Amino acid sequence: MSELANHTNTAHASDLIERNDVTVTNIAARRGARASLDERARATFGVSLPSTPKAVEAGGALIVWAGPDQWLIIQKDEAGRDHYSELAKTFNGLASLVDVTESRTIFRISQARPSPVLSRSMGIDFHEDAFKPGDVAITHVSHLGVIVWRLPDGTAYDFACARTYSRDFGDWLRKAKA
Amino acid sequence: MRINCPHCGQRSNDEFSYLGDASIVRPDPAAPNANEAFYAFGYERANIAGPMQELWYHAAGCHAWLVVTRDTRNHEILDVKSAQEVALERQKAAGTAQ
Numbered sequence: 283m284s285e286l287a288n289h290t291n292t293a294h295a296s297d298l299i300e301r302n303d304v305t306v307t308n309i310a311a312r313r314g315a316r317a318s319l320d321e322r323a324r325a326t327f328g329v330s331l332p333s334t335p336k337a338v339e340a341g342g343a344l345i346v347w348a349g350p351d352q353w354l355i356i357q358k359d360e361a362g363r364d365h366y367s368e369l370a371k372t373f374n375g376l377a378s379l380v381d382v383t384e385s386r387t388i389f390r391i392s393q394a395r396p397s398p399v400l401s402r403s404m405g406i407d408f409h410e411d412a413f414k415p416g417d418v419a420i421t422h423v424s425h426l427g428v429i430v431w432r433l434p435d436g437t438a439y440d441f442a443c444a445r446t447y448s449r450d451f452g453d454w455l456r457k458a459k460a
Numbered sequence: 461m462r463i464n465c466p467h468c469g470q471r472s473n474d475e476f477s478y479l480g481d482a483s484i485v486r487p488d489p490a491a492p493n494a495n496e497a498f499y500a501f502g503y504e505r506a507n508i509a510g511p512m513q514e515l516w517y518h519a520a521g522c523h524a525w526l527v528v529t530r531d532t533r534n535h536e537i538l539d540v541k542s543a544q545e546v547a548l549e550r551q552k553a554a555g556t557a558q
Contacts, residue, residue, distance in 0.1 A: 334467075335467070335468060335469075335522075349467070349521075349522040349523050349524065350467055350522060350524050350542070350544075405471065405472045405474070405475070406471075419468065420468065420520075420521045420522050421471070421475065421520060421521060422475065422520040427520060
């Protein structure tokens with residue numbers, strides 16, 4: 283049996299799900315508005331927008347660093363609520379907002395540690411001491427752009443990729459997570 | 461070769477794309493020698509053997525432009541700054557000179 287086969291359905295096995303129940307909004311600070319945007323974010327979510335590759339959970343949202351002065355705000359869908367419009371109103375004039383729910387697919391692997399295959403498959407260091415809960419990395423996997431983050435509570439890894447490639451990337455993850 | 465992105469940390473060079481000399485500054489179009497200055501701006505490049513400031517784009521990462529000081533003889537990377545920071549420093553230096 284190969285090493286890969288050995289890890290299937292063992293302690294490393296875990297669920298891979300596609301997160302279809304969230305609204306994803308990309309926000310980019312307007313020039314010179316970083317400080318006032320942060321003030322508004324603190325008033326709304328109670329936390330600062332991270333300026334380093336981190337993800338923070340606050341006020342029912344997961345705020346993921348997505349490059350300098352850019353973030354993804356991920357909120358669980360609720361009946362009767364339009365998260366994007368609410369955010370657009372909150373950050374009006376301070377940031378450019380785009381609803382990217384339909385253009386991004388987010389996969390979740392619920393495991394506290396990456397499988398040996400996953401850790402060897404991406405160009406970033408997934409070691410426990412290097413990629414801690416709440417850490418974010420923007421990188422690529424076989425030419426597909428991916429943002430990966432470890433949930434702040436350390437229970438899962440999320441991977442966001444362009445929806446066009448989600449089937450391909452999903453297949454790749456299914457093999458890598460084992 | 462690995463580049464220490466000031467935003468993302470150490471990353472493999474396959475995440476970056478290369479533009480070229482980062483020391484080139486767009487000349488003043490109102491200057492009397494603007495023609496010659498723009499010719500040099502567009503076409504003249506030094507073929508440096510040693511440390512050189514270069515523009516790199518973190519295309520597969522955080523999408524930031526970087527100014528990387530690289531020794532062209534052995535690919536040793538001596539310094540990495542965000543291009544925005546370098547541009548602001550230059551503007552500030554130009555402002556003080558005037």
